[in-house]
Amino acid sequence: MQADGEFDLIARYFKRPAPDRMLGVGDDCALMPLSSGCELAVSTDMLVEGRHFLPDADPASLGHKALAVNLSDLAAMGARPLACTLALSLPAVDHAWLAAFSEGFHALARESHCPLVGGDTTRGDAVVLSITVLGEVRRSHALRRDAARVGDDVWVSGTLGAADLALRLLLGRLPPDPERLRAVRPALDRPMPRLKLGRYLAGVAHAAIDVSDGLLQDFGHILQASHCGGELWLDALPAHPALAGLDETLRREALLAGGDAYELCFTARPLWREQIEVLGRQLNVPVTRVGRLVRGEGVRVLDGAGQAVPVARRGFDHFAEPCGDLA
Amino acid sequence: MQADGEFDLIARYFKRPAPDRMLGVGDDCALMPLSSGCELAVSTDMLVEGRHFLPDADPASLGHKALAVNLSDLAAMGARPLACTLALSLPAVDHAWLAAFSEGFHALARESHCPLVGGDTTRGDAVVLSITVLGEVRRSHALRRDAARVGDDVWVSGTLGAADLALRLLLGRLPPDPERLRAVRPALDRPMPRLKLGRYLAGVAHAAIDVSDGLLQDFGHILQASHCGGELWLDALPAHPALAGLDETLRREALLAGGDAYELCFTARPLWREQIEVLGRQLNVPVTRVGRLVRGEGVRVLDGAGQAVPVARRGFDHFAEPCGDLA
Numbered sequence: 213m214q215a216d217g218e219f220d221l222i223a224r225y226f227k228r229p230a231p232d233r234m235l236g237v238g239d240d241c242a243l244m245p246l247s248s249g250c251e252l253a254v255s256t257d258m259l260v261e262g263r264h265f266l267p268d269a270d271p272a273s274l275g276h277k278a279l280a281v282n283l284s285d286l287a288a289m290g291a292r293p294l295a296c297t298l299a300l301s302l303p304a305v306d307h308a309w310l311a312a313f314s315e316g317f318h319a320l321a322r323e324s325h326c327p328l329v330g331g332d333t334t335r336g337d338a339v340v341l342s343i344t345v346l347g348e349v350r351r352s353h354a355l356r357r358d359a360a361r362v363g364d365d366v367w368v369s370g371t372l373g374a375a376d377l378a379l380r381l382l383l384g385r386l387p388p389d390p391e392r393l394r395a396v397r398p399a400l401d402r403p404m405p406r407l408k409l410g411r412y413l414a415g416v417a418h419a420a421i422d423v424s425d426g427l428l429q430d431f432g433h434i435l436q437a438s439h440c441g442g443e444l445w446l447d448a449l450p451a452h453p454a455l456a457g458l459d460e461t462l463r464r465e466a467l468l469a470g471g472d473a474y475e476l477c478f479t480a481r482p483l484w485r486e487q488i489e490v491l492g493r494q495l496n497v498p499v500t501r502v503g504r505l506v507r508g509e510g511v512r513v514l515d516g517a518g519q520a521v522p523v524a525r526r527g528f529d530h531f532a533e534p535c536g537d538l539a
Numbered sequence: 540m541q542a543d544g545e546f547d548l549i550a551r552y553f554k555r556p557a558p559d560r561m562l563g564v565g566d567d568c569a570l571m572p573l574s575s576g577c578e579l580a581v582s583t584d585m586l587v588e589g590r591h592f593l594p595d596a597d598p599a600s601l602g603h604k605a606l607a608v609n610l611s612d613l614a615a616m617g618a619r620p621l622a623c624t625l626a627l628s629l630p631a632v633d634h635a636w637l638a639a640f641s642e643g644f645h646a647l648a649r650e651s652h653c654p655l656v657g658g659d660t661t662r663g664d665a666v667v668l669s670i671t672v673l674g675e676v677r678r679s680h681a682l683r684r685d686a687a688r689v690g691d692d693v694w695v696s697g698t699l700g701a702a703d704l705a706l707r708l709l710l711g712r713l714p715p716d717p718e719r720l721r722a723v724r725p726a727l728d729r730p731m732p733r734l735k736l737g738r739y740l741a742g743v744a745h746a747a748i749d750v751s752d753g754l755l756q757d758f759g760h761i762l763q764a765s766h767c768g769g770e771l772w773l774d775a776l777p778a779h780p781a782l783a784g785l786d787e788t789l790r791r792e793a794l795l796a797g798g799d800a801y802e803l804c805f806t807a808r809p810l811w812r813e814q815i816e817v818l819g820r821q822l823n824v825p826v827t828r829v830g831r832l833v834r835g836e837g838v839r840v841l842d843g844a845g846q847a848v849p850v851a852r853r854g855f856d857h858f859a860e861p862c863g864d865l866a
Contacts, residue, residue, distance in 0.1 A: 344624055
């Protein structure tokens with residue numbers, strides 16, 4: 213984590229001790245007790261044109277993705293979606309854009325049982341979206357970042373690296389490769405939040421986070437909050453098939469530091485291994501054991517021989533990275 | 540209401556039938572049932588630099604106001620604040636600005652018992668704030684826009700016109716008048732949401748809205764949602780003392796169409812007149828009876844002789860007004 217990074221800003225200026233029985237800033241969602249024996253989970257995310265999405269992004273995909281990344285926070289908390297709100301700043305009223313955007317948004321909202329219940333639109337120089345999702349989870353069942361324990365297995369859902377590869381191809385950072393781009397683009401444009409998996413893991417897994425800024429960085433948040441160390445096994449990481457044949461350095465970066473994956477990284481007692489594998493099969497979501505929690509602090513990446521692998525780029529931070537990274 | 544206005548965009552692209560027992564887009568807040576016999580109230584607002592606030596706005600006042608305008612939506616619903624989230628786009632990290640902004644924000648959050656529980660910061664070309672507030676209100680007690688009835692009194696809290704006058708003076712649309720500006724500026728910079736009044740009115744008043752876009756326009760939303768007509772009595776409107784001596788046209792505009800007032804306009808049975816006046820005295824909030832609801836549709840403004848007054852500018856619409864109105 214770097215000085216002046218986005219996490220640092222939140223911690224420095226906006227974090228305050230949470231009131232009694234609440235969980236405040238610093239997890240995938242905030243939690244508030246409800247009298248029904250449940251907790252209310254809340255998460256908010258802002259997406260800025262030129263930073264989080266390209267100005268010519270397909271509006272229907274953007275509508276889908278803007279909601280998906282927020283629902284992914286509910287999934288990582290094990291919460292069931294209740295509703296969402298949307299605030300939207302636009303430079304001008306473009307009816308074709310709005311129709312497509314809202315269609316993409318509502319289609320996922322319907323599928324996820326997360327109706328849009330509040331909105332605000334205003335004019336601004338750039339397209340800025342801000343979405344807040346509300347969900348509920350049974351009291352003390354939420355998958356908090358600070359609940360991992362030494363000895364836990366570390367798991368990852370789905371596959372990693374596809375969205376990162378798609379972004380590099382789109383930005384021209386790799387030689388054009390239309391076939392590979394076709395294979396990985398859906399992962400970037402239309403990620404599916406792991407809501408069902410998250411809900412079934414609530415009460416089973418200890419801790420969870422969604423992989424939005426890269427596995428190393430996001431897993432690091434669990435370790436930091438839970439005061440333990442972790443190992444990740446490079447050869448065990450579930451790579452998207454389209455990563456086959458890539459340069460090894462690039463492949464590692466995509467797996468370990470690639471953002472936008474929206475898969476769940478979670479920890480659970482070894483006792484639950486078989487049940488978690490069965491759950492993955494039932495939900496048709498691959499779940500892969502990729503490491504374990506150890507005493508100490510920080511994360512070590514080990515190769516097939518158990519040797520530590522040096523790692524460079526650790527993830528994505530909207531403020532620490534140079535401006536205009538997507539533009 | 541004009542075509543392509545902000546309300547039209549929400550209705551056209553984002554409004555969907557609300558699920559059972561929920562109130563969706565189109566009121567001050569959305570409502571969702573909680574198992575505790577309460578409803579969850581949610582509201583979201585976005586503020587863009589150059590449109591909703593001046594680029595050189597005092598950051599502490601901005602922090603206060605950004606939260607205040609959202610709390611005002613809870614007040615207008617009769618809801619008790621639970622918590623809020625903040626998403627913030629900034630062109631660069633300015634520590635002095637952030638320290639002042641967060642201080643103004645948290646001071647009002649503390650005072651209003653509305654802790655910040657979630658946040659997102661990102662880099663963007665302009666300062667954009669998006670805040671979501673959560674509150675709760677006893678089931679069927681919420682002050683919905685569609686609950687006004689023919690025969691109701693129309694009330695306004697506090698005074699009107701000060702924020703509008705302050706904005707005109709700051710934008711140089713009126714000759715400089717430092718003394719008057721000093722008197723009205725707090726109303727623009729540090730509005731106080733009428734949370735207590737709203738909570739006590741829940742279950743007593745029928746309908747309420749907060750005056751953010753001008754009394755005529757906001758009162759019109761109640762009439763439209765409740766399918767009735769309304770009268771406003773020009774001479775009864777509670778003008779801020781600093782409006783004394785202003786040109787009559789300007790004064791009327793400030794009273795009827797001036798935005799940013801964040802007072803409550805509410806309707807209640809005549810039976811409750813005395814209790815509402817007592818409540819105002821107890822809370823030390825002026826409450827003034829300014830009209831009544833009648834059969835029909837639309838709003839008529841009457842002068843002291845009961846004659847209809849022609850009215851020009853009806854309120855403020857971020858999309859319908861020419862771009863850059865504040866810049």
